Amino acid sequence: NAGVTQTPKFQVLKTGQSMTLQCAQDMNHEYMSWYRQDPGMGLRLIHYSVGAGITDQGEVPNGYNVSRSTTEDFPLRLLSAAPSQTSVYFCASSWGALNTEAFFGQGTRLTVV
Amino acid sequence: DAKTTQPPSMDCAEGRAANLPCNHSTISGNEYVYWYRQIHSQGPQYIIHGLKNNETNEMASLIITEDRKSSTLILPHATLRDTAVYYCIVREDNYGQNFVFGPGTRLSVLP
Numbered sequence: 001n002a003g004v005t006q007t008p009k010f011q012v013l014k015t016g017q018s019m020t021l022q023c024a025q026d027m028n029h030e031y032m033s034w035y036r037q038d039p040g041m042g043l044r045l046i047h048y049s050v051g052a053g054i055t056d057q058g059e060v061p062n063g064y065n066v067s068r069s070t071t072e073d074f075p076l077r078l079l080s081a082a083p084s085q086t087s088v089y090f091c092a093s094s095w096g097a098l099n100t101e102a103f104f105g106q107g108t109r110l111t112v113v
Numbered sequence: 114d115a116k117t118t119q120p121p122s123m124d125c126a127e128g129r130a131a132n133l134p135c136n137h138s139t140i141s142g143n144e145y146v147y148w149y150r151q152i153h154s155q156g157p158q159y160i161i162h163g164l165k166n167n168e169t170n171e172m173a174s175l176i177i178t179e180d181r182k183s184s185t186l187i188l189p190h191a192t193l194r195d196t197a198v199y200y201c202i203v204r205e206d207n208y209g210q211n212f213v214f215g216p217g218t219r220l221s222v223l224p
Contacts, residue, residue, distance in 0.1 A: 109154075
């Protein structure tokens, strides 16, 4: 049981490049989400999904796209990377709404130069 | 914005209980209190959560005041490996995973 798996662990992009951060969970969780964490700060919600085919914006969605075609996968796309998107990105999943814990991946450290 | 207030840092002697406070004075009736911690730059780790009753598991105890406006996370016998940033979170929505993380409390367990 791998839990929540994020790939890659590290990535360096040039300004304007695009890329997809992958997130997969093997726990059949309905709920998945993406957060970013800047140095010395807490996590901020980017996008989340309450089930396959359903996504919604979080606190800081600009510059990011998501889709949820399967229960297992929730990729995060950066269409045109900017230095302001340099951060550590965490994916999380959980069974449902209230009264459930969320499981987090180990993060992707992204640097945009 | 986070709906919780925590002290930015605390120290605790190894082997002693660590008591981490959290204020959530605007919590509503259907919102749960969650605690997570983050060690170095790893992904946040779930500790415990509760609604209004005190909760205990193998990691910690959660004490919620009767008016639910504050809570305390208790690590009964802190070890050096408990050094981390601890986040107190109140769920802001009635569905989805809208965990709003504030800056948390940096707990340093000292030998």
